[in-house]
Amino acid sequence: MEAIYQDIACRLQARIDAGEFPPGSRLPSVRQLAAQHQVNNLTALAAYRWLEARQRVVARPRAGFFAAPPAGADSPVARVLPSPAALVDVDNRMSRLVELSASDVAVQLHMAEAHHSLYPAMELARRLQQTLLQRPELIGAHLPAAQSDRLHGLMRRLAAGWQLELPADQILFCNGITEGIGLALRHLTRPGDTVAVETPVYFGLLQTLAALGLKALEIPCTPDAGLSLEALEFALRHGPPVRCLVTVPHFQNPTGALMPDDNKKRLLALARRHGLTIIEDDVFGELYFGTRRPTPLKAWDRDGDVIYCASFTKSLAPSFRLGWLSGGRHHAALERLRASNSLVSSTLLLGVLSDLLASGDYVRFGNQLRARLAGQMETVADAVLAAFPAGTRLRRPRGGLLLWVEGPEELDSARLLQAALAESISFAPGMLFSAEPRFGHCLRLNFGQPWDAAQQAAIVRLGRLAAEQLETQR
Ligand SMILES: Cc1ncc(COP(=O)(O)O)c(C=O)c1O
The missing domain is CATH 3.40.640.10 (Type I PLP-dependent aspartate aminotransferase-like (Major domain))
Structure with missing residues (x-):
């Protein structure tokens, strides 16, 4: 028994190290890991606990296990980022997002600036x-x-x-x-x-x-x-x-x-x-x-x-x-x-x-821009609340152009982004915003894009993809 769970843990660790699961991303559920290795759930759970004790994975109550930042990236009081591996990782995550801006993704909701057509x-x-x-x-x-x-x-x-x-x-x-x-x-x-x-x-x-x-x-x-x-x-x-x-x-x-x-x-x-x-x-x-x-x-x-x-x-x-x-x-x-x-x-x-x-x-330009953004914020917030699964929360900001959406705890927004990109929709996944795997269920949407049928369809689709992800996990 002991050798098996350690073996499973080491193999999972190798997959994390190879980049299959970036820091903050959700790992297979206990059931999935058990099925992958044809062992019972207790053995899979023991593998997770072994990795958790070594700070290679993080458990979140009712949400599952997540890949931890690289070793040495933690401090007892709070989260301290700068082991060289963690720094490289931030760069990689960032570059990926910059690539998205240059790519031909049809509905781009990942940036933090308004669409060029909103500027004079x-x-x-x-x-x-x-x-x-x-x-x-x-x-x-x-x-x-x-x-x-x-x-x-x-x-x-x-x-x-x-x-x-x-x-x-x-x-x-x-x-x-x-x-x-x-x-x-x-x-x-x-x-x-x-x-x-x-x-x-x-x-x-x-x-x-x-x-x-x-x-x-x-x-x-x-x-x-x-x-x-x-x-x-x-x-x-x-x-x-x-x-x-x-x-x-x-x-x-x-x-x-x-x-x-x-x-x-x-x-x-x-x-x-x-x-x-x-x-x-x-x-x-x-x-x-x-x-x-x-x-x-x-x-x-x-x-x-x-x-x-x-x-x-x-x-x-x-x-x-x-x-x-x-x-x-x-x-x-x-x-x-x-x-x-x-x-x-x-x-x-x-x-x-x-x-x-x-x-x-x-x-004058500022007044026009603010009026557009305020209206679009309400529209996008309404659309998200209508389209996303129950348990999704957001607070309507009183300015800016970013909407922070907290999905149900079990949502993995990095995986959601993969599914969304396949349909030419982008957003910024929660795992980008911390060295810790705390925001993996969140996503940041840009409401500075002109509201049109494509935007509306994209948000409906994101909500549907999120719901499908949660259903397959249950
Ligand atoms: C919080 C925050 N600070 C700084 C920046 C960068 O701003 P600038 O384009 O003026 O360098 C951004 C861009 O999105 C931001 O969101």
Whole structure:
């Protein structure tokens, strides 16, 4: 008996190591494993328990067994990501998703940006042409001082509209928010340091941390209240030293959570007590559905310790890659790093941005985009709830373009994606958003695509495929 279950366990382990079951994916049920090896269920269960004791599989009550992250990727207090194998794995999972964007999948629901048709392409084209014709000096590499001052003034006015008062000399443009966050991390950390992140977390951040050799300490984030301050405090008291926290207070990716203002203030007080620097990622802040844009955490930062990062990539034009940051007391260091990283942003695009802000067109385009997204969110949420099996839950986000769908515990969304891709439908499976196999039953859908018959059919089909998967498991 003992030799048999160990043999089964080793063979299953070999399949996991060969990549047949990536970390976080569901493993065969006990019954299936027993049938595959022609043994009874108890023997198969013993094989699982043996692997579980060695932290190679994770058991989830009523859901089954899942492939664990590679050995060494765990810590006693919370989940710490950065064994080299885990880093490689994040890259692989990410590349697969990037491949999907370039592929000819008919209904693409996996990305985190709106469809190009929702952005004002023709008006931007006109504006680009006009700007260059009227100010040919913008073809030069550096923004002339007067134009730079004008742009900074307009940016300050924009931010003041959300209660964020910025010093004139603390606005730095960069290549998307990704560059801004990368600079902040490079400034604050050294390889081997630990960075607190939300879980589930935007996998691009895991990739940035991996590239910098940093460990991710995952702090729970729920769709209704966002980052758990209790869990963060516990981790700060009892976990490894944490260099900084990266948080997305507004319409978090993937949960869509909006951090209440009270929590923002409490988070700042907590950070101050523990000497923790916060990198605020406000990439979705402009995509609010209510009447008021949420106020950044940075607005309450009296010590200049929050590095605020934002971007026009979601709210204006993804391809412009216009991100920016305001670094508080770290600003000068970030400017120096930026110069060594990529020198400056495109002056032509900064000139266009200036014109859009000055003319009020930026606000007008934003209003149109938000109205479309708010309507599409409701439609997609209704369609998911109608199509998906009983037990599916979601919380309608109050902004952004992402819908986090929690399927029944037994759902394996990585397997669902395989079935969906065969029918030319994509989405982002839950296993991408953590190093831990905690979100394997979840999926992230993009509601920034124009709603049409193909979208509707795709969601009905996803629901049907999910139901079929659950039926075959029972
Ligand atoms: C939470 C979060 N941060 C950062 C980014 C990257 O933004 P950017 O395109 O401005 O670099 C994304 C993109 O989806 C995101 O979801």
